[in-house]
Amino acid sequence: MTDGIKDRLKQLGLKPSKKLGQHFLVDGEIAARQVEAAKISSRDTVLEIGPGLGVLTEEIVKKAKRTVLIEKDPAFRGYLAGRFSSYDVEVIHGDALDVDYPLFDKVVSNLPFNISSPLTFKLLEQDFVSGVLMYQKEYAERMVAGVGEPNYSRLSVMVSVKAEVANLFSVHRSRFFPPPKVDAAVVSMIPRKPSFEIKHHEVYEMVVRELFNYRRKTIKNALKYGLGVDTSGLPFEKFRGENLSPQEINRLVNALVDKDLL
Numbered sequence: 001m002t003d004g005i006k007d008r009l010k011q012l013g014l015k016p017s018k019k020l021g022q023h024f025l026v027d028g029e030i031a032a033r034q035v036e037a038a039k040i041s042s043r044d045t046v047l048e049i050g051p052g053l054g055v056l057t058e059e060i061v062k063k064a065k066r067t068v069l070i071e072k073d074p075a076f077r078g079y080l081a082g083r084f085s086s087y088d089v090e091v092i093h094g095d096a097l098d099v100d101y102p103l104f105d106k107v108v109s110n111l112p113f114n115i116s117s118p119l120t121f122k123l124l125e126q127d128f129v130s131g132v133l134m135y136q137k138e139y140a141e142r143m144v145a146g147v148g149e150p151n152y153s154r155l156s157v158m159v160s161v162k163a164e165v166a167n168l169f170s171v172h173r174s175r176f177f178p179p180p181k182v183d184a185a186v187v188s189m190i191p192r193k194p195s196f197e198i199k200h201h202e203v204y205e206m207v208v209r210e211l212f213n214y215r216r217k218t219i220k221n222a223l224k225y226g227l228g229v230d231t232s233g234l235p236f237e238k239f240r241g242e243n244l245s246p247q248e249i250n251r252l253v254n255a256l257v258d259k260d261l262l
């Protein structure tokens, strides 16, 4: 299986770039499972970030009405347009962190691991129906963790207030060429508003950051060290940040703002 990818790279005269997080999927079955999970219909416009050699693209284009690819590596310029010329495919050559995204219904991508966070939060600013995305396994575990679980983190909270996420399946590192040093996992994502209203977004983000910077400290101490505020008498002051749900953090934030502490 690896041979096909190696041959394609050879034909294009390319060496996988570490800087661009290039680990190409060598197993078409995994791409097919990802696309299956995305439930793409023939009315959908699908966004793929980082198509690379097109292993995943090949499965997407068979189902989608239209596919938009964003690829940073100029080496794939002619290759992608040529290979998928019989489908409705637009290739945007640029950095997915910089370019404006077109309207799309679904996003299906094997993201470069080194920019998972900024890409995820940029995606979550867009208006779309759902996504199926591959991440480094440990990152995916932090993304989907709920309160009380060992991987519950700042990432879990900040994702959970923007989307419903679930871990779908793991992908062993041997399924890529070159193999990364870590395994991967495929996550489903459905953007949604939280069940509670966040009135003070910036303060919320700031408080979440400090609660997890000092996750083993009580909230009273975490916010004293992190933000220099005295939370005496406020809800949850004796708890640890890692034990508060996103909604409870919101209650704390509202209390901090109401008391003019932040």
Ligand code: SAM
Pocket (backbone or CB within 6 Å): 020, 021, 022, 023, 024, 025, 026, 049, 050, 051, 052, 053, 054, 055, 056, 070, 071, 072, 073, 094, 095, 096, 097, 109, 110, 111, 112, 113, 115
């Ligand atoms: N989708 C392909 C696959 O599954 O085999 C390649 C996945 S590889 C992990 C990541 C891809 O993202 C590479 O093609 C790389 O060139 C591209 N890439 C890296 N950084 C990017 C960025 N900032 N914007 C767009 N594409 C990027």
